[in-house]
Amino acid sequence: MRDERPAPDAPVTAALLIVGDEILSGRTRDANLQHLAERLGPIGVRLVEARVIPDVEAVIVAAVRELSGRVDYLFTCGGIGPTHDDITADCVAAAFGRSIDIHPEARARLERHYADSEHALNAARLRMARIPDGARLIDNPVSAAPGFVLENVYVMAGVPRIMAAMLDQVVPTLRRGRPLVSVSILSALPEGEAAAGLREIAEAHPNVGIGSYPRWGAGGFALTIVLRGEEPEAVEAAAQATEALIRRLGAASRRLEAADLDAVGG
Secondary structure (H helix, E strand, C coil), X not given: CCCCCCCCCCCEEEEEEEECHXXXXXXXXXXXXXXXXXXHHHHCEEEEEEEEECCCHHHHHHHHHHHHCCCCEEEEECCCCCCCCCCHHHHHHHHCCCCXXXXXXXXXXXXXXXXXXXCCCCHHHHHHHEEECCCEEECCCCCCCCEEEECCEEEECCXXXXXXXXXXXXXXXXXXXXXXXXXXXXXCCCHHHHHHHHHHHHHHCCCCEEEEEEEEECCEEEEEEEEEECCHHHHHHHHHHHHHHHHHCCCCEEECCHHHHHHHCC
């Protein structure tokens, strides 16, 4: 059910655990962090931490216990497949002192899926129906094997397409916070020349986060200054002060639209 309660005074926070030796080794490139952040931001849920951790039981259990106690929502990606090193479900169960076994509904979903498949529901694939006691299932419309929710931990697949499909089921159920307002300003001003002025603007606008992101591209050097905050008026005032700083330093500036941001790394 969609949570329509008013935005709370305190921020709604989230963290992500990316589980997998293949990510740490560089064999697989993670795409889930960016997708999660892009989905959470518009509903006012702040992704405050992300970690990439190995397929090691003690590490996963410790991370789940720590982060689930510090944020409103903890998401995990990876480690719920059919192989011996897919141990995330077991580790989440252990973190909360729960037993884990074949979940009847999860098994039924896999049976229906594999009945129409050229592959059999063997013992390895049946591992994907093992769910901690008391957890709620997260639908998987791509390959049937469900994720699950235990306490405030959302356990999802590592395959980006499946993770995204699971997240579609999850996002409407999350408590909403106050979305951050963001303004991105592009200029050719060297970062070192802008640094002192940006510090003064940050001190004058303590409720606005200000970051500067330099890059070299086909068109030469570019500096993107990003201002974020919950209060639109405060963000706009800081943005105008930033534009005035850039003018004083002899450079031109341009506010970026959403379609521009990927191109300039804003």
